[in-house]
Amino acid sequence: MEDKIIKQISLFSENKSGKLASIASNLTSANVNIRAFTIAEAGDFGIVRMVVDKPDVAHSVLHNAGFTVSETSVLGIEMADVPGSLSVIADVLGEHNINIDYAYAFVTKSDVALLIVRVDDIKSALKVLSNANISLVGMSDIEAI
């Protein structure tokens, strides 16, 4: 089940103009494609989180550009693009006392949406989601999107 873990790129950024442009241009030059992207804003700083097709390349190019960056293990959970899908997933995790640290979603070209979550216990989350017949995507699926 380890292949269902997604390497998310997380990056510390001061809340200043031009920061995002710099991140984006570094990724462009390395030919890295962003699949999902979100910024958690907290006053003076923000944390940029993104799912990309080539996380290792993205990590090294951003690190070399001087950013404080890490690869974080998250889950990519498939949701049918219909009302109620999110609640099914949230219920399963909640019933098993697995806490969601943060989550964000995006819609793919197909009819499924993807929910990216970081949880406090990723191993248990993998197990309970699979027991509930909820599909997860892995890095190879992300690359193929």
Add this chain to the structure above:
Amino acid sequence: MIEYWNPQIERMHVDELQELQEQKLKELVHYVYQHSPFYRKKFDDASVKPEDIKTLDDIKKLPFTYKKDLRDTYPTGMFCVPNEQLVRFHVSSGTTGKPTIVGYTKNDIYQWSLSLARALTSIGVGRSDVMQISYGYGLFTGGLGMHYGAEEVGSTVLPTSAGNTEKQLELMQDLGTTVLACTPSYMLFMNEAAKQAGISLKNDTKLRIGVLGAEPWSEEMRTRIEDLTGIKAYDIFGTSELSGPLFTECTYQDGIHIWADQFLVEIIDPKTGESVSDGEQGELVITTLAKEALPLVRYKIGDLTVKTSEVCKCGRTHPRIMRVLGRVDDMLIIRGINVFPGQIESVLMNIPEVGEHFMIIVDRVNELDTMKVQIEMTDAAFSDKVNDIISLEKRVASSLKSVLNLAVKVELVENGSLPRSMGKSKKVIDNRKR
């Protein structure tokens, strides 16, 4: 086996040392009274004659000399020798006003070199060492001062001066530098630059000793530097008015040895001017006993420190002052509370997640002083959960508050975004002064 440059002097019995000081002090007051109109007037104004100084204790009768005196008599009004006897000038940076000019006779330069030769020997620097001097050469006393001291000891000098770090690292490797003399800030900068170039100062160079000074740095910063670079880091102390860099700790790293045959140390209560006992904090006052061009009587440097007269474990009998954490000039007064940047450095360097660089920003908002400390987000401290970062900021702020008794806002900024320095670093921005 402890090495001494001049064992007779360095291990001289304390009583004999004091006799020597007494003799030299008496000569000094006659000398300045005779050769310096400035001191003649100062002594006359204080109704003290050279003949009144009979014992060491009589030094209390003498007036203090202030940095302001040097500025008021700019450029050379306090000099005791004519131009023909001078062989060099140095000029202080003058960040807080007019620069001060220091002049040297040939013997002044020699005495300066001797002081450093003793100091360098006491930290284990000798003929087989290659000493890279990355203090600025020029008007600043750091570069040339260290240069003459290192040559006196017989080490091979690599006079790189500050800057051009890539070249510094290349030469360090090619020529096998074992001793690096620079500011602690530049040491950190060089370590970062080395890391970026794929060089480990610990494994890829022969560097074993750092002679670091020209700006205040804390014991905690020493630990950081030693851990990061694998060297032994020694504090060097001095100020241009006394010649330049002059004194270091010995290998025991337990206070800076002040050569008593050349300089007389007093620690006084800044309020009363009375001397305080050993072990009590006070203001450093130094009288030069061997300078010709610009001797200084009871010069108030403005450093707060503690003195000990106990014989050091290394066997040297000369008094020691504990590392200087700041000058009175550097002290910030925030809402009536005295804060030294060194105190903040000590707290920060004790928190493993906090990197080596920081900036203190003082402002006045609605008639109230505020202090903000910026620290850099390091790879080790980074979490992609916002709460983790906010709680790190809070933890640092509460550590600072417990030491300073002052609310401080802590702000994490991007790694590498705070200014790096090749010389004396600027760690405070005080916007109240505008």
